[in-house]
Amino acid sequence: MSSLIFLAIANNSLVGQLPFNIGYTLPNIQGLILSTNNFSGSIPASLLKAYHLRKLYLYNNSFTGFIPSFSSLPNLKELDLSYNKLKAGDWGFISSLSNCSRLTMLMLDGNNLQGNLPSSIGNLSNSLQQFFLRNNKISGPIPPEIGNLEGLSWLYMDYNLFTGKIPPTIGNLYSMVYLSFAQNLLSGEIPDTIGNLVQLSSLKLDWNNFTGKIPGSIGRCTQLQNLNLAHNSLDGSIPRNIFKIYSLTGELDLSHNYFSGGMPEEVGNLINLNKLSISNNRLSGNIPSTLGQCVVLENLEMQSNFFVGSIPQSFVKLVSIKSMDISRNSLHGKISEFLATLSSLEKLNISFNNFYGEVPRGGIFDNADAVSIQGNDHLCTSVPTGGVSLCSPQVDDKKQKHNSLVLVLKIVMPIVVTIIILSCIAKIYWRKRVQGNTHLQIVNEHIKNISYEDIVRATNKFSSANLIGSGSFGTVYKGTLQFKKDQVAIKLQKDQVAIKIFNLNNYGANRSFIAECEALRNVRHRNLVKIITSCSSVDSTGADFKALVFQYMPNGNLEMWLHPEDLEHGERHILTLRQRINIGLDVAFALDYLHNQCASPLIHCDLKPSNILLDLDMVAYVTDFGLSRFVFTASNAYKDSSTSLACLKGSIGYIPPEYGMSEEISTKGDVYSFGVLLLQMITGRSPTDGKFSDGASLHEFVRRAFPDNICEIVDPTMLQHDSNAPEVMKNCVIPMVKIGLSCSMTSPKERPDMGHVSAEILRIKHLASHMDVR
Structure with a gap:
């Protein structure tokens, strides 16, 4: 059918290879849509002779081999080769596509593209609007020439192995609406030129290793609906102008970074936001009451920070909330009764704070699987339930007043006696204060500079009586750290410690020491063994000596x-x-x-x-x-x-x-x-x-x-x-x-x-x- 112009057979179960002469038998074909079948083999060379071809969709098949040159298809507008098993070769096909001056869409995601993205990417058509490279294994830096593609509105380069910085030329893409560099190995600071992309609707830079502060220029992106900067190494305070981007309606995810300081009151401006995640940072202070103005909010994640104070009463306005996690902070007070009235709430985690008093009843609190309250040692309940103690019974008013009077007397009398005693011992305490502070300074100084000799004394010269375990990379002893200062023996720790000594003659022992130090430096949890200090020194023979000191587990x-x-x-x-x-x-x-x-x-x-x-x-x-x-x-x-x-x-x-x-x-x-x-x-x-x-x-x-x-x-x-x-x-x-x-x-x-x-x-x-x- 040589006169055929358009053929669409997508979304079937067709198998086999395309006819080797398809480009010759269909010389007038303009649209060939073969997506979502199970075609295999290579892309026929004859197909590249179909001069009139405008749309070629081979998405979601099993095509293999190298992506061919497309220089003979000057009318090509839309090319979708995504989710096959194609390879890039020398990336020459990118240069060939520069001849396709009408190209508006290029989909290459989900293949087996490897190596560095060539600078010739900057020679693609200015008409290119959609460019997808996600889910490949492309490495190396992002070419600065990408800034030449000023017509781009969709750019997805996530789930690759890109390294280095985002080139500042990204700020030239003024038409950009959707931009994602997520799940790569990018580093450095986010360029300030990102604020030039004033039409951005979605920006995803999560799961990289970006450092520094969020550029203030991002506040100019006043059409953002989704902003995800999670799982990086960003620090500093959260810029207030982020919370003036009123268009944020999807998600704002700043979790798993190193942000510090308080949560800006301006967060209440995001009244249409669906998800807010600021978990696993170093934020402190009170939770701002203005957060209650975000009445559309469905997911709130604030866990693993240093927030203090109580749950704001304004949270009663969060009528759409489905999941709330404020665990692992330093919040205190009674659990707010209004939480039981939030009918949309399906999951609540307030564990590992300092809440006290009776756990509310009704609403979500009637579903034990939906509420996490562990780690609050002073909570109680009036209804028997696992893991929470019963509250003390209430007493009548007269008895309560009597008990209050007795309680006052019990408190006042000891205070009077205590004041007298304190006045007698104040002078003694003052004399010892200087000496005590000096001792603490010595201890703090020594714990950072523990030596091989300190380890020898602690283990009684590595006595077999103190040996408590051995492994692939060394042995573990128990002991008590002490050292001499001005000929006076000072104990560094009252209780015994466990000392892990690495046998550096064993292959991998030195790497194991480094790995363990790196891990323990970055983690902190009540169920992870706590390290006291480390020793990287030399022994009596001049050989390298490495050890770690932990709390002893009896x-x-x-x-x-x-x-x-x-x-x-x-x-x-x-x-x-x-x-x-x-x-x-x-x-x-x-x-x-x-x-x-x-x-x-x-x-x-x-x-x-x-x-x-x-x-x-x-x-x-x-x-x-x-x-x-x-x-x-x-x-x-x-x-x-x-x-x-x-x-x-x-x-x-x-x-x-x-x-x-x-x-x-x-x-x-x-x-x-x-x-x-x-x-x-x-x-x-x-x-x-x-x-x-x-x-x-x-x-x-x-x-x-x-x-x-x-x-x-x-x-x-x-x-x-x-x-x-x-x-x-x-x-x-x-x-x-x-x-x-x-x-x-x-x-x-x-x-x-x-x-x-x-x-x-x-x-x-x-x-x-x-x-x-x-």
């Missing part, structure tokens, strides 16, 4: 509690079901923090029982970050994350199966290790047990018994004190096993996120407390 690690028979003189430790649930929750909270709440997500890579430490109260702490990897940081970046598997050791039984197939490490790898750990805690069986051979695994062993025969494989010691074992098995053990199985699935896509996991275990913990599980 209850050892989880391994010795689960498998004491593996120890030479181990005593039988019994872990109750409640303790196992609490330990599982502690570890889940720690991983959720590492994966979802750090400025750069951190993958632990070696989660196992021996790396879970227990304090006197059996609170669990995750330790040993020697194999950990940050995601999307300038130092390891995308490349390091993928190639690091070659030297990644991990621990047999806990390494996810995809790592054996050379896939990139991911947070889902930690989820797998956690799943194995959870199954191990419930069954008391190690994943390296001799019974698991010939391809068998702990996961398969548990799966075969789940759920009907699960009672036959659980550790019998954990239920020996629970009188109502069948109910406990049904409501606590089986749900815990279900979580362990889902986390240890073979496919990473089938594993849940640690945020979901921690929420599920928290629900089980509340239920266990309500059932009085021991």
Whole structure:
């Protein structure tokens, strides 16, 4: 049909290769729409002889090979090659497209384009309006010549490996409406010329490593609807003029940066904003009451900052709010009753603050799964519920007045006595004050400059009596740090410490030390082991010496509690079901923090029982970050994350199966290790047990018994004190096993996120407390 002008057969199930002579048999074709089929093979060379071709859509097929030259198609206006398996070669096709002076749309996203984007990109048609390069593996800098494409209104270069800075010439693209450089490895400051793009509707620069302040010029982009700068290293205060961009109706995401100072009162100007996220920064002060004016707001994320004060009463106006997270701040006061009246509210997280008093009833508070209040030690409830203590009963008014008088007397009399005593000891205190301050200065100075000799004294010359563990890269001793100042011995810490000494003769030990220092420098969580100081010095022979000093955990690690028979003189430790649930929750909270709440997500890579430490109260702490990897940081970046598997050791039984197939490490790898750990805690069986051979695994062993025969494989010691074992098995053990199985699935896509996991275990913990599980 040589006279055919337009052929559209998109969205079918056609297969095979295009006819090699298609360009000759259809010489008058102007529009060829073949999108969303399953065509394969290369793009026929004859197609490039169809002189009249204006629209070529090959989107979402399986075409392979190099993208050909298009210089023979001067009438081409729209070219969509996205989501195939095409390669760039020497990028010569970009130069050829400069002959297509009518080109308005170029879609190349979702292919296998690699290498540096050539400067010839600046020679494309000034008529080009839409340019998509997302979801490739393009590296190197963004060419400054991109600023020549003044007709662009859509530019998507996200999900690549671009490095360097955004060229200032980006400010020449005055017609730009949608711009995204997200999910790359870009760095440096955001150029001030970004403010020239006054027609911008969406700007996404998230998941890079931008530094410095947000340019004030961004306030000139008065048509912005979406602004996402999350997961960078931006600092300083949040510019007030951002909150004068009244067009912001979609999202404003500034989370996972280093912003400080207070939240500007001008936030109340964004009355049509749908989502506001400022979580995981260093913001402080009170939450501005003007935020209550954002009546269309559906999602509010303010967690992991340093906000103080109470929840503003103006939040009662947030009638559209669906999700509110103000956890991990320093908020205090009673939980506002009006939160129960917000009918749209579906998820509320106020955990780890300083709230006190009775938890409100009604509304969202009647759904335990929708509210997180843990970490507020002074909350109580009038209705029995798991995890929260009952409030004290109310007394009548007369009795209350009497009690108040008694209380006053009890307070006043000791104060009078105290004043007398204080006046007597004031002189003594004053004499010792100077001496005490001098001592503190000495201690603070020494803790930053700990030496090899200090370590020798602390461990009693590395006495075997102080040896408490060993691993691939060194040994761990217990001891008490002390040093001599003017011939006087001064203890640096009253309690014992754990000292990890790296054997630098072992390959990878030095890198492990650096990795652990980098990880512990950037993280802070109640369930992560706390580092006291480090030592990078030389020993008595002049050789390099490196050590880390941690808080000492008197209850050892989880391994010795689960498998004491593996120890030479181990005593039988019994872990109750409640303790196992609490330990599982502690570890889940720690991983959720590492994966979802750090400025750069951190993958632990070696989660196992021996790396879970227990304090006197059996609170669990995750330790040993020697194999950990940050995601999307300038130092390891995308490349390091993928190639690091070659030297990644991990621990047999806990390494996810995809790592054996050379896939990139991911947070889902930690989820797998956690799943194995959870199954191990419930069954008391190690994943390296001799019974698991010939391809068998702990996961398969548990799966075969789940759920009907699960009672036959659980550790019998954990239920020996629970009188109502069948109910406990049904409501606590089986749900815990279900979580362990889902986390240890073979496919990473089938594993849940640690945020979901921690929420599920928290629900089980509340239920266990309500059932009085021991």
